Amino acid sequence: MANVVDVQGVRKVYNRDSLEIVVLDGITLLVPEGEFVALMGPSGSGKTTLLNLIAGIDRPTSGRVTVAGTDVARLSESALARWRSRTVGFIFQFYNLIPVLTALENVQLPLLLAPLSRKERRERALTALRIVGLEDRSAHYPRQLSGGQEQRVAIARAIVADPKVLVADEPTGDLDARSAEEILTLMETLNRDFKKTIVMVTHDPRAAQRAHAQKHLDKGVLTA
Amino acid sequence: MRHLPYILKHLRRNWVRTGSTVLAMSVCIFLFCTLQTFVRAVTWNLQSASATRLVTRHAVSLVFNMPIAYKERIAAVPGVVRVAKVNWFGGTRRPNDFTEFFPNFAVEAEPYLEIHPEFIVPEDQKKAFLADQRGCLVGRRTIDRFGWKIGGTFQLESFIPPYRVGKPFDFVIDGIFDTDLARYPGTDTSMMFFHYKYLYEMTNQRVGVGTYVVEIGDPHQATAVGRAIDALFENSDAQTKTETEAAFRAGFVSLAGNLAFLLNSIALAVTFTILLVTANTMSMAVRERRTEIAVLKTVGFPSGLVMGLILGESAALGALGGGSGLLFGWGLIRMLPSLPFIGEAVRGFPELGLSPAIGGLGFALALGLGLGAGLIPALLAYRARITDMLRQA
Ligand SMILES: Nc1ncnc2c1ncn2[C@@H]1O[C@H](COP(=O)(O)OP(=O)(O)OP(=O)(O)O)[C@@H](O)[C@H]1O
Ligand SMILES: [Mg+2]
Numbered sequence: 323m324a325n326v327v328d329v330q331g332v333r334k335v336y337n338r339d340s341l342e343i344v345v346l347d348g349i350t351l352l353v354p355e356g357e358f359v360a361l362m363g364p365s366g367s368g369k370t371t372l373l374n375l376i377a378g379i380d381r382p383t384s385g386r387v388t389v390a391g392t393d394v395a396r397l398s399e400s401a402l403a404r405w406r407s408r409t410v411g412f413i414f415q416f417y418n419l420i421p422v423l424t425a426l427e428n429v430q431l432p433l434l435l436a437p438l439s440r441k442e443r444r445e446r447a448l449t450a451l452r453i454v455g456l457e458d459r460s461a462h463y464p465r466q467l468s469g470g471q472e473q474r475v476a477i478a479r480a481i482v483a484d485p486k487v488l489v490a491d492e493p494t495g496d497l498d499a500r501s502a503e504e505i506l507t508l509m510e511t512l513n514r515d516f517k518k519t520i521v522m523v524t525h526d527p528r529a530a531q532r533a534h535a536q537k538h539l540d541k542g543v544l545t546a
Numbered sequence: 547m548r549h550l551p552y553i554l555k556h557l558r559r560n561w562v563r564t565g566s567t568v569l570a571m572s573v574c575i576f577l578f579c580t581l582q583t584f585v586r587a588v589t590w591n592l593q594s595a596s597a598t599r600l601v602t603r604h605a606v607s608l609v610f611n612m613p614i615a616y617k618e619r620i621a622a623v624p625g626v627v628r629v630a631k632v633n634w635f636g637g638t639r640r641p642n643d644f645t646e647f648f649p650n651f652a653v654e655a656e657p658y659l660e661i662h663p664e665f666i667v668p669e670d671q672k673k674a675f676l677a678d679q680r681g682c683l684v685g686r687r688t689i690d691r692f693g694w695k696i697g698g699t700f701q702l703e704s705f706i707p708p709y710r711v712g713k714p715f716d717f718v719i720d721g722i723f724d725t726d727l728a729r730y731p732g733t734d735t736s737m738m739f740f741h742y743k744y745l746y747e748m749t750n751q752r753v754g755v756g757t758y759v760v761e762i763g764d765p766h767q768a769t770a771v772g773r774a775i776d777a778l779f780e781n782s783d784a785q786t787k788t789e790t791e792a793a794f795r796a797g798f799v800s801l802a803g804n805l806a807f808l809l810n811s812i813a814l815a816v817t818f819t820i821l822l823v824t825a826n827t828m829s830m831a832v833r834e835r836r837t838e839i840a841v842l843k844t845v846g847f848p849s850g851l852v853m854g855l856i857l858g859e860s861a862a863l864g865a866l867g868g869g870s871g872l873l874f875g876w877g878l879i880r881m882l883p884s885l886p887f888i889g890e891a892v893r894g895f896p897e898l899g900l901s902p903a904i905g906g907l908g909f910a911l912a913l914g915l916g917l918g919a920g921l922i923p924a925l926l927a928y929r930a931r932i933t934d935m936l937r938q939a
Contacts (some may be wrong), residue, residue, distance in 0.1 A: 379932040400848045407846025414936075418841045422559040423552070430784055431846040479845070491556055 326487055326519045327353035327376055332385030334371050334542075347542040349385070353427045355486075358520045362531035369523040370491055370537065376521055377489045378402050390486045403504035407435050410481030411518075413490035413492050417472040419464040424476045425451065426460035428456040431525070432483045440522040450478035453516075456507060468503025477508060488512065494529050506532045551850075557866075560831065564863065567827045571584035572866020572874060572914055574813075574820040579908040581813050585806040594732035597765035599661060600772055602758040603794075605764055605785035608634075611708075619778055625771040626764050630657035630918050631742050633756040637702030637707060650702060650738040652745035655735025661761045664730035670719030671696070679744055683719035685735030689722050695723065711748050715740075725772040760788070763892045767904045805835035818913065824919035828860050832923040839927050840935035849928045857917060864916020868909040875908070876900045 334346040337345055345368045353359050361369050374380035375387050380393045385439050390409050401485045419428045429447040438446070451457045454474040464472055473493060480488055490509070494502035506529055512518045522533060538545045551654045557564045558562070581849075602620060604610040614631070621629045631654040656678055658667065667675070668803060675681040684694065694700070701714035717740055725733040746753060762771050774790035842852050843888050879900050 324666075365742065377844070381607070400850075403846045403848045405846075406844065412844050414841075416837075416839050420838050422555040427551075437848050451686065521650050 324355055325352045325358075326327065326355045327351065327374060328386075328388040328391055329372075329376065330348060330386045330388075330477050332372075332375060332382040332387060332421045334368070334375065334380075335383045343525070344404045345542055346375075346382070347543050348484065349539075349542070349544055351519060351537065351541075351544060355519055356513070356517055357408055357535065358509070359522065359532045360448070360536045361521060361523045361539060362525070362527075362530055362536060367539045368542045369539050373489050373491050373523050376487070377412050379412075383462070400419035402433045404435075407432055407483060409485050409487060411477075411483070411485045411488045413476055413488065413493045415468070416465070416490040417476040417496075419472055419475055419479075421464050423463075424464050425456060425464070425467070425478075428464070429478045429482050431479060436483065445483055447478070450482040453481065453512075469497050470504055472503055473497065474508065475526065477512075479514065481516070486519060488518045490520065492523055494524065495525060500504070502526070502529065519544070549855055549858070553862055555857060555861060556831070556859055560673075563827055563831070564866075567824055567863050568870065569868045570820050570823050571864060572871035572916060573912050574816050574881050574915070575868050575871025575908045575912045576875040577816055577877070578813050578911060579900055579904055580874060580879060581806075581809045582904045584899070586904065589806075594664065594730055594734070595790070595795055596788070597768070597792075598762055600760040600762060600768060600775070600788050601791055601794040602760060602772075602775055602786050603756070604678075605776075605787040608756065610784065612754055612758070612779075613754055616755065616779065616784075617758065620758055620760060620775055620817065623742035623771060623774050623778070624765065625767045625774070626760055627763050628657045628661055630654045630661055630759045631755045632658065632758075632759050632845070633742065633745060633753065635702070635704050635740075635745065636706045636713065637704045637709075639700065639702060640707055641703050646692075648685075648691070648736050648738060649734075649741070652742045654742045656738070656763075657737040657758065663760055664733045665723040665735075666725060669719045678718060678720050679741060680716055680718050681724040681745075682717045682738055683721045683723050683739045684719055684742040687734070688738060691736075694719055697718070699904055708753055709745065709749060713855070715744070715748060720852040736756045751787060752782075754852045759791075768878070818936040819913070821860060821915050821919055824860065824863060824915060825922065827863070828856070828920045829923045829926075831859070832856060832927055836930075836935045836938060837928065840932045843932045853924040853928040856927055857920045860916045860920025860924075861913055862916070863919075864912045864914070865909075867916070868912025871912065872900070872905050872908055876905070 329349055329351040332346055332349045333344065336343040336345060349372060352370075361372065363369050371380070372504070375382055375394070376389060378389065378397075381395055392405060392409070394402065394405075409450060419425075420431070423431070426444070426447050427452050430443050433443040433446060436443075448457060451460055454477050456471060456474050457477065459467060459471065461473075467475065477493075488509075492511070494505050497505065509520060509522065511534060513520050520533075522529070525532050602612075602616075604612050611633075616632060617629050620626060633652040633653050634714070635650045640645055653711050659667070659672065665683070665685075671683075675683055695718055698717075701716055702786060703714040704710055723735065725735055727733065760771070760775070762768060768790050772790070775788045775798065778788050784792045839852055844856075
């Protein structure tokens with residue numbers, strides 16, 4: 323199987339007050355299609371930084387990031403934005419739903435960029451909400467939902483444009499055990515039944531257990 | 547257009563902020579429109595100044611009169627076609643009560659009417675007026691204002707000391723003059739004219755001449771003829787100052803012009819304040835929404851679109867503020883004449899009302915303010931990097 327995510331010798335360096343901070347120091351990571359990978363490591367080890375590179379919202383200082391066959395660094399800003407809307411779904415720790423929009427409108431957001439009619443957008447968004455089990459909450463605003471429900475709406479938003487890759491940054495980090503459990507089950511379903519390749523950052527060993535593979539990041543270097 | 551609901555939802559969600567910003571904007575646009583309308587009304591009359599007319603007056607001040615004998619000497623200057631004596635009478639219907647004021651002048655009727663073709667009087671009325679020592683011509687606006695008729699009489703008493711003779715002047719309305727605004731734009735028909743002779747007799751032949759209106763053959767010679775006239779009286783007690791009618795009137799208006807400048811400065815200051823207020827509103831809105839902007843960009847919204855959404859939101863604030871400001875201004879300008887005190891001052895203006903040009907300008911100003919206020923936040927959002935915004939949230 324081809325590698326959907328292909329990270330080769332990536333370095334990420336920040337310059338702060340003429341001080342070089344090496345956040346990622348020569349990372350190589352291959353994620354085959356259909357894989358579910360958990361990325362672990364202590365705080366500040368560079369997990370979010372690596373995830374952002376894979377999601378195409380950041381660029382490496384050196385090295386190459388290829389996702390779904392595209393060398394991310396070669397795309398212009400606007401081409402990269404278009405590419406993201408079709409290729410990756412991003413799931414945040416704090417859901418990041420837009421408070422003034424309903425669940426349905428939040429889910430529709432990525433589709434506003436696609437050449438779809440109103441009706442098609444609505445139908446696709448409702449389908450995504452059905453997959454996460456919240457079709458009956460489509461008219462609710464984020465503040466009317468529980469944390470677990472908000473995260474499920476956020477997941478619906480991540481999958482609505484049918485991307486190949488899902489990246490999740492501590493998706494259960496802000497949830498109680500039961501809600502976390504639901505989210506993890508949902509992610510498993512997406513991986514198994516919908517063939518999504520998933521890269522998930524987590525601190526929680528039990529969450530990491532649900533993935534097929536675990537990678538450890540420490541001081542900018544992958545250890546296992 | 548598919549993004550419009552998104553913009554409106556934001557405005558509705560923060561309705562207190564939206565409301566107060568719109569209100570501030572609306573006051574600003576209202577002020578702008580009312581002041582502009584006022585300034586325009588004050589300067590409107592300038593348009594009617596003719597290029598072939600000069601006005602000669604006492605060099606020191608309009609308060610002083612010139613000798614009657616100047617007329618023949620001015621008439622003899624090459625380039626001069628006609629000369630008419632004109633004295634501003636300053637009469638009121640009741641002593642020192644200006645509430646029912648209209649401009650009134652003692653004029654040398656025959657040349658005056660020749661020089662001013664914009665005052666259109668039926669031939670028979672003109673004849674009657676010329677033959678009647680106490681006769682007068684009254685403009686249509688004043689006729690309509692008081693419901694006067696031809697043959698009617700009224701009295702005026704001047705507040706100017708030399709013209710106060712211990713009793714009011716009696717007048718008979720011999721004619722009504724109209725104008726043709728298409729041919730003579732800016733012509734005021736609120737004036738009243740009577741015979742200089744009458745003033746002269748009533749004051750025991752003691753008054754001089756306030757101004758000489760001089761018709762010239764060639765408008766290009768205006769400066770030269772004016773200089774020639776003033777040169778005639780250079781060595782006499784009463785030196786003269788001759789200028790074009792436009793310049794002469796602008797002198798009157800410049801007082802109003804200074805007021806207009808002051809009012810415009812206030813409007814400008816208010817506009818600038820509103821720009822700051824709105825810019826503050828917008829940058830608060832954007833700062834609060836850092837994560838949201840990061841999300842929009844993450845799901846693939848191009849930076850240009852994100853910028854457009856913010857500009858759209860601030861332009862919408864401008865449009866709402868401008869629209870309500872116009873409505874407010876339109877209503878108030880219509881009400882103005884019926885207000886006590888202000889109404890009296892304002893009623894004398896021809897053409898009072900919110901013109902489409904000023905209204906359009908006001909609305910454009912509101913839109914511009916909105917866009918201007920949103921520009922910097924929008925640019926910041928355009929340039930902001932997703933990772934930084936997520937980290938700082
Ligand atoms: N824009 C930046 N400028 C300077 N340093 C940065 C910047 N972004 C990240 N860093 C640094 O990079 C390091 C790794 O950050 P990162 O967010 O990737 O860690 P993480 O593994 O996700 O940590 P956590 O588990 O706390 O989320 C940190 O030391 C952080 O301070
Ligand atoms: Mg992190």
